[in-house]
Amino acid sequence: MKNKLQKSHIRFMVFLILALMLAGCSGGSSLMTATSWPGVTVSENSIYVSNNQLSAINPDTGAVLWQFPVEPDRDIQFYAPAAIDPDGNLIAGTYNNSVYKLSGTNGTVLWTADIASDRFIGAAVVAGDLIIAPSADGIVYALDLETGSIIWRFAVGHAIWSAPAVNGERVYVTSLDHTIYAIDLESGMESWSYDTGFSIPDSPVLYEDILLAGTFGNQVIALAKDTGSLLWSFDAEGWVWGTPAVQNGVAYFGDMEGNFFSVDVNNGQLIEKTKLEGAIATTPLLTETKIVILSNNGEIYVRSLETDQPVWQNSIEGELLSDPAQFEDLLLVAPFKSEIILKAMILDSGTTRWEFSPAE
Numbered sequence: 001m002k003n004k005l006q007k008s009h010i011r012f013m014v015f016l017i018l019a020l021m022l023a024g025c026s027g028g029s030s031l032m033t034a035t036s037w038p039g040v041t042v043s044e045n046s047i048y049v050s051n052n053q054l055s056a057i058n059p060d061t062g063a064v065l066w067q068f069p070v071e072p073d074r075d076i077q078f079y080a081p082a083a084i085d086p087d088g089n090l091i092a093g094t095y096n097n098s099v100y101k102l103s104g105t106n107g108t109v110l111w112t113a114d115i116a117s118d119r120f121i122g123a124a125v126v127a128g129d130l131i132i133a134p135s136a137d138g139i140v141y142a143l144d145l146e147t148g149s150i151i152w153r154f155a156v157g158h159a160i161w162s163a164p165a166v167n168g169e170r171v172y173v174t175s176l177d178h179t180i181y182a183i184d185l186e187s188g189m190e191s192w193s194y195d196t197g198f199s200i201p202d203s204p205v206l207y208e209d210i211l212l213a214g215t216f217g218n219q220v221i222a223l224a225k226d227t228g229s230l231l232w233s234f235d236a237e238g239w240v241w242g243t244p245a246v247q248n249g250v251a252y253f254g255d256m257e258g259n260f261f262s263v264d265v266n267n268g269q270l271i272e273k274t275k276l277e278g279a280i281a282t283t284p285l286l287t288e289t290k291i292v293i294l295s296n297n298g299e300i301y302v303r304s305l306e307t308d309q310p311v312w313q314n315s316i317e318g319e320l321l322s323d324p325a326q327f328e329d330l331l332l333v334a335p336f337k338s339e340i341i342l343k344a345m346i347l348d349s350g351t352t353r354w355e356f357s358p359a360e
Contacts, residue, residue: 039082042327043088048090050092054090057356059344062355078094078095083131088104088105097120116135116136118135122164123163125166125171132164136161142154162200167206169184170182171185178198194228200216201241213243214240241282278298291303292324294333299313300320300331313350342355
């Protein structure tokens with residue numbers, strides 16, 4: 001009983017610390033001190049990282065192509081990963097309750113929507129001629145892609161910290177109010193909802209007709225995407241913070257106790273469990289042959305998808321709370337509480353290609 005109480009206390013403290021980081025004020029002695037973990041987006045020609053400013057990075061050298069705002073500004077701070085529209089423009093929410101549309105070429109502001117009463121933590125999603133932007137004020141905003149005007153709003157019972165999953169018919173949203181919502185994309189009306197009983201910090205993911213999400217109830221749940229009926233649930237050993245990654249019928253995810261699981265997406269049966277060092281709060285990166293797993297304590301694990309054996313392992317200064325990304329042969333990792341914002345490594349070997357740090 002004592003050990004269970006201690007573990008519960010540790011989990012609560014981790015949640016409290018992370019919540020305070022997300023809710024913390026953006027002031028301080030230095031504008032270059034991040035108040036949340038960076039967001040990373042990859043396009044065909046550039047890498048974009050949100051860490052106070054939104055920076056466009058040359059993928060070959062790590063050099064800055066442009067930044068917005070040009071100088072750090074307490075009134076405009078980005079952390080959510082930017083979305084990219086069909087024209088290569090960026091859509092990004094700020095910690096100052098606004099959504100910006102920026103030119104992907106030079107960072108010129110195309111429009112600004114000052115719409116929310118709280119910050120944008122999760123990424124927006126471009127869906128046809130709409131932008132779906134979830135806010136920590138508990139509202140999902142659907143905006144016109146060209147003008148930024150509000151088309152519809154959908155309110156939930158608590159903050160939304162993650163990007164929605166969107167298909168051609170519905171928007172799927174997870175919330176700290178314990179509920180997964182399916183919203184009609186065109187009208188903004190609820191199609192169905194499912195109460196998991198626990199907060200859901202990260203995005204849901206669609207795989208064929210199945211919707212998956214991890215919860216703070218130490219579970220991954222699978223719902224029928226059209227009806228919201230429960231198909232199966234899988235019991236992990238700690239909070240499942242990151243979104244499961246799915247490939248070839250297998251769901252991969254970690255928990256905050258350092259366990260990493262592979263599960264059959266059709267029935268929820270365990271395929272493999274690996275114990276790693278450090279809590280896992282991110283979504284793994286899947287390639288055709290490899291899987292990349294990040295732990296909060298700065299460990300990077302690259303393993304073979306076929307054999308589940310290590311390919312390489314590396315350590316980085318800082319905490320790894322942002323999802324890894326890939327640009328061609330590069331693995332991109334964005335640490336928190338580090339002197340660097342973004343590290344690019346050769347995916348096959350772990351050799352560092354370049355590092356990006358904020359200007360002094």
